[in-house]
Amino acid sequence: MIEENVTPQKTASTKIPAADDSGVESFDPAKEAVGKEQEGRSNHWEVRTQEQSYAFLPDQEVKEENRYGKLIDLVDLTGLPKERPMYINENPEVGSNPNRNKQHGFFFTADNCIGCHACESACAEKNETPAHLAFRSVGYVEGGSYPDYKRMNISMACNHCDDPVCLKGCPTRAYTKHAEYGAVLQDPETCFGCGYCTWVCPYNAPQLDPVKGRVSKCNMCVDRLEVGLKPACVSACVGNALDFGVIENTPENREQCKTEIPGFPTPEITHPNIRFQQTRTLPNEMTRTDSMPVKYHRNEKGQYKPAIDQKAGKAKHWNFKRLNSRENPLVLFTLFAQAAFGVFLIPFLGALLGIEALSSFVASDMFLPLTVTSLAMTTFALLMSVTHLGKPMRFYRGFNNLRHSPMAREGFGLALFCTGCALTSLFLLPGNEYLVTAVNNVTSIDLVLLTQGLPLDTLVTGFGIFTLLAGAAGLFYMNKCYQIKARPFWNHIQTSTAFAGNSLSLGAFIGGIIVLSTLTVQGKAIDTATAVFASVFIFGMLIEALGLIKHSYDLNRSENEGGAAHYIQSTTFGKTYIFRNTLLALNIIAATSLLVLHLTGTNDAGLLVAWTLLALVNCFTAAIGRALFYVLVIPTTMPGAFFWRNKGFEQHARDIGLADNPSSGVAPLH
Incomplete structure (x- = not known):
């Protein structure tokens, strides 16, 4: 290098x-x-x-x-x-x-x-x-x-x-x-x-x-x-x-x-x-004087390897306030970007696969608002990622290292996804009856005449496929950004399952609202579309849950910094962690029951209300899970001293006002 x-x-x-x-x-x-x-x-x-x-x-x-x-x-x-x-x-x-x-x-x-x-x-x-x-x-x-x-x-x-x-x-x-x-x-x-x-x-x-x-x-x-x-x-x-x-x-x-x-x-x-x-x-055992729950144990080869130091005891706490962190913009960035991809993915891919109800929706005027919704969500996500920067006005430098940096590739992939959504929307405009009528009433521009002779359906399909590929690449490198050897808590398949699961479950919720309401207004049957969105919703939550089970199993048996982070998750945030997991499990069970009822012919307004409530609960659990994801991670870090480079001392200094003295070595939070 x-x-x-x-x-x-x-x-x-x-x-x-x-x-x-x-x-x-x-x-x-x-x-x-x-x-x-x-x-x-x-x-x-x-x-x-x-x-x-x-x-x-x-x-x-x-x-x-x-x-x-x-x-x-x-x-x-x-x-x-x-x-x-x-x-x-x-x-x-x-x-x-x-x-x-x-x-x-x-x-x-x-x-x-x-x-x-x-x-x-x-x-x-x-x-x-x-x-x-x-x-x-x-x-x-x-x-x-x-x-x-x-x-x-x-x-x-x-x-x-x-x-x-x-x-x-x-x-x-x-x-x-x-x-x-x-x-x-x-x-x-x-x-x-x-x-x-x-x-x-x-x-x-x-x-x-x-x-x-x-x-x-x-x-x-x-x-x-x-x-x-x-x-x-x-x-x-x-x-x-x-x-x-x-x-x-x-x-x-x-x-x-x-x-x-x-x-x-x-x-x-x-x-x-x-x-x-x-x-x-x-x-044989060396401990750290800082607040990090890590110590070092000598193995049979004479090497000192990290082990969990249970400094916080075993009591479980809520600590909801501590979920608020400097990484809040990244919580919003990842969730919105993943959801935006799911919003576009489910109906467009369903139409490509020949699902009649979704093909009907993609051919309707409402596919344009759905694409614009996906574009707006991704734009907001990218804005959140920019606000996380120390120098936000230099955001354009984020593409300088596409050769090596997964973060540069993540941003580039999502920028291409935005471009794909914009181009798909552009070629959907001339075929949108309501929009063409509105433009003709306000201006002398004839969108149909301007685009006459263009293979609009082919262009929409082509740019739609480009959008899917760009979004998939963006999410792939978003996952690669967190597969870091220096952060074992993240360097696990659970990161992939959480990102993919949230994309499907949140995308199914938002996309389902647009698609099902459109089909209902058009007087078309929604049974098939409801089954598709419900299945994707459940599948997204299920793979997230399986990743959490695997994560807990592996880290409970791990003695590295990943295991130490899981120890904090199970104690300092123990009640919050159990609460989130319980809600996720109940959501999967309830959603599966509703899907069974739907497939057996029960289709009333109460069922749609229940689906909406479950989707809102899933949004809440996803936000808690992502906040925990950022707050809990413990890097493979060097030991600090009792005061210097000690997160516990930094928090104490801020709590009592000592951080206001610059000589304390605690930086102000901006």
Whole structure:
């Protein structure tokens, strides 16, 4: 995924003032050399004369491949020219680092980390991040019992992975993996603040700023690397816990080069460029001090794997208020988009399959209002997705990464669905008797004359099929957006069954109202059409229910973050979860009974009222289910501290007003 460096970003840097400005002694290594280490270096960074020897990158022998079989020399991998400028701070000069085209990475020695947070401070100072953001943060896990109680600190930033899922997921192409140092860099000015990269990254590296409405992240301090200096966080580490260099090179006085330690998500998701040493004996079970219901248990191979930590107890609660979240626009977006597809799908596909009642409806004037309804619902859904963005006016950038991003493909598919609905409606206009009459009465335009000679029926059928295919593609990639390895609660077939089930059940409700009322006014039999919509309605709820059963079965036996999310679902939202599932089950039973009554010849007004009530209940259960879907998910995240990066503390700070103090590190909700 290494792309040609088109240098869209401006790497952050802190320029040390010259001596005549503020008295801080500095020099330009391009003009003078002070010490052997600094000879011949370029002038991207004014290197202080006080810079210690440990702050400089060593020139070591480099291996050909990393442990995943990936070439370390990235120029050999890409065939790009070696001497390319990175335009750091708009400077076209090429750095003097002899290993600038090799994949670099961090080395963290957990035994040495004392949790002083100097790395955090140095990073924040260099990148001028606000209090509620940190490109590097220190969390910890602890375990054991007195007097043998141990704590292990973990300092973590972006790992500049071999397979950066943030780059593939970003719809705006704000990310680039550079052949220089293998750095995964992100341009905040290109970003429109969707936050999808924060979903797919297992390591909390991309930081979504709710104040500025955009994402930013660690840039590997490439400006320092160009002059042979290690990143600011590494140079500031007082315990010699952080080191940096060409990947797979074990630093001096180290004996291990592991790919994971307790609390670190599986490296198989992205192949991160970080290595660890942790030699001290730890207890078999390590817990987190934050509110996340996850702990880490050592298996027979000596590896620490996530397990559920029942911090919230086993009592069940309602917590309806907590269903309200920042993702509310996405709740509306997904439900409306799925329902809109179902509204168009059922009658049009039924007509293609030769169902007489639905063929009669599609041939009637009311097929135009149904298509327009589907168009309006999808337009509203897309509007909701835009309001979720940090920079809504940049929504057009969402199609920049169609090559890789499922989110870009989702938006493109739904945009094509809207286009298909609009074109189908356009060619339905001349055949709509009521509309033609109204236009003739108001204007001198003769729609029939304008379209004379056009194969309108063929065009309507052709664009209708195009609309179905575009909508199916949009919903397919909507599902792919949530099949994320970093979020096991979503990465399950239940996501697919919920999306498909809601599309059918909600589409059957809205489409059924339009179709059945039209056939009734026309004096045509509605028995067949009622049976079709009722069957689709029941089938949609049934596949959603089967997905929920499978989901519960799998996550009850899971010890990863998906199981932890299900634990929260069964406790913190336990009563709400049971209520939703009970309503869904009763709805399926009641709807099946009504369908049996209908098929045996019972057709009265009371039956239609009952169908309407069941459909409204289904809308309610779908809304609850989708809100739970967003609120519950627990990512494969890095451990936080008691205050910093602790969702429980953030909520407490907002409840008591502490969040009003910017130094608390809790961002205001916008």
